[in-house]
């Protein structure tokens with residue numbers, strides 16, 4: 001089993017223990033992933049260009065200190081040849097409105113809560129893989145996790161409508177906006193719901 005599959009095994013729907021990296025097995029020679037841990041010194045240097053994303057990862061908002069557990073499960077992505085950490089993603093398998101946000105029907109998705117590359121790796125090609133960006137490779141890993149989860153129909157995320165770069169990137173990968181349009185979830189700009197459905 002590759003790295004994404006191995007790490008996805010035992011990935012529960014809610015809170016899960018993320019205190020060991022011993023299960024890591026390389027997926028490719030080019031981009032690998034492991035569980036993020038709160039003692040990761042890279043987190044303190046993390047800069048995405050989006051302040052609320054930095055606060056989330058740097059502030060360990062994804063880790064419940066009092067319980068010693070990650071919630072939601074959070075991955076660290078790195079270049080295995082150089083050891084450089086390129087970014088993070090907090091995700092969870094959950095039942096979401098299907099096929100749109102306001103539907104009564106539900107289906108299981110891999111929900112991507114927060115995802116980011118370090119600024120210096122944005123718009124950068126994956127070393128050794130011509131024509132593939134690091135960002136696209138990261139999403140290929142997330143898609144692999146989703147595709148190996150029983151009953152999972154696709155990827156699901158929210159993104160602020162004014163985050164033009166992220167929205168453009170998601171559309172490029174095949175994500176589609178929900179028909180309901182942007183929804184206000186807090187005091188900031190409204191969020192678009194976007195999803196990428198796998199073929200039946």
Ligand SMILES: CC(C)(COP(=O)(O)OP(=O)(O)OC[C@H]1O[C@@H](n2cnc3c(N)ncnc32)[C@H](O)[C@@H]1OP(=O)(O)O)[C@@H](O)C(=O)NCCC(=O)NCCS
Pocket residue numbers: 048049050053113114115116117118121122123124133134135136159160163164165166168169172
């Ligand atoms: C979202 C993210 C992972 C995408 O990775 P990336 O390496 O920037 O992606 P790419 O460079 O492959 O693609 C971005 C696309 O947006 C385009 N783009 C860049 N700036 C843009 C802007 N201001 N407006 C519109 N499009 C823009 C790029 O040209 C590119 O499209 P192209 O390949 O057709 O030229 C990365 O930008 C990131 O980590 N952003 C900061 C954190 C964040 O916003 N996370 C999402 C919300 S949780």
